Amino acid sequence: MKARVYVSLKEGIFDPQGSTVQQALSGLGFAGVSRVKAGKYFEIELEPAPSADVRQQLAKMCDQLLANPTIEQYRIELNAD
Amino acid sequence: MKARVYVSLKEGIFDPQGSTVQQALSGLGFAGVSRVKAGKYFEIELEPAPSADVRQQLAKMCDQLLANPTIEQYRIELNAD
Numbered sequence: 001m002k003a004r005v006y007v008s009l010k011e012g013i014f015d016p017q018g019s020t021v022q023q024a025l026s027g028l029g030f031a032g033v034s035r036v037k038a039g040k041y042f043e044i045e046l047e048p049a050p051s052a053d054v055r056q057q058l059a060k061m062c063d064q065l066l067a068n069p070t071i072e073q074y075r076i077e078l079n080a081d
Numbered sequence: 082m083k084a085r086v087y088v089s090l091k092e093g094i095f096d097p098q099g100s101t102v103q104q105a106l107s108g109l110g111f112a113g114v115s116r117v118k119a120g121k122y123f124e125i126e127l128e129p130a131p132s133a134d135v136r137q138q139l140a141k142m143c144d145q146l147l148a149n150p151t152i153e154q155y156r157i158e159l160n161a162d
Contacts, residue, residue: 006122021123024146030138035126041087042102043118057111065105 001046003058004077007067008039042066054078082127084139085158088148089120123147135159 009015017038025033044061046054055076062074090096098119106114125142127135136157143155 008122008124018123021146025142028142028145030142032127032129033125034128035124037124039122039124041089041120041122042099043089043116043120044114045116046113047115048113061106061109061111064109065102 001054002079003044003046003054004079005042005044005058005062005066006039006075006077007042007062007072008037008074010071010073013071040066082135083160084125084127084135085160086123086125086139086143086147087120087156087158088123088143088153089118089155091152091154094152121147 009018015037018036021038022033022036025036044058055078058076059074062076063069067074090099096118099117102119103114103117106117125139136159139157140155143157144150148155
């Protein structure tokens with residue numbers, strides 16, 4: 001089973017990496033980029049496919065290691081393959 | 082219009098961040114994590130909603146700035162909102 005975890009800064013938290021990318025894109029001539037948010041992305045392979053509480057397990061991984069719950073939010077996506 | 086861009090290392094490229102996260106998760110007691118791939122995630126807001134070639138435009142952004150095409154691959158997702 002494969003899980004995808006997306007970690008990004010919460011709304012309102014200053015995102016220097018995102019603004020730098022936005023400025024760089026404008027500098028490269030890409031018009032209309034009004035905002036960029038930067039984040040992290042993890043692809044996690046679980047074997048054997050764990051029990052029903054897999055989403056809860058992944059949320060625990062995020063809270064303990066993958067994200068900083070104070071300033072970051074996360075989104076979990078589960079794939080059967 | 083909002084676009085999401087996911088950048089990760091190509092298959093076969095050594096991913097030290099991913100293996101470190103995998104080991105850390107095992108160390109924290111999460112069993113069954115067979116592999117972790119780490120990557121980057123960008124949320125890009127485009128305003129005004131650009132013309133039909135928006136996907137091509139985003140691919141150009143990836144090739145020029147967001148990803149290193151030699152070792153990284155990317156995936157683009159478009160949202161109407």
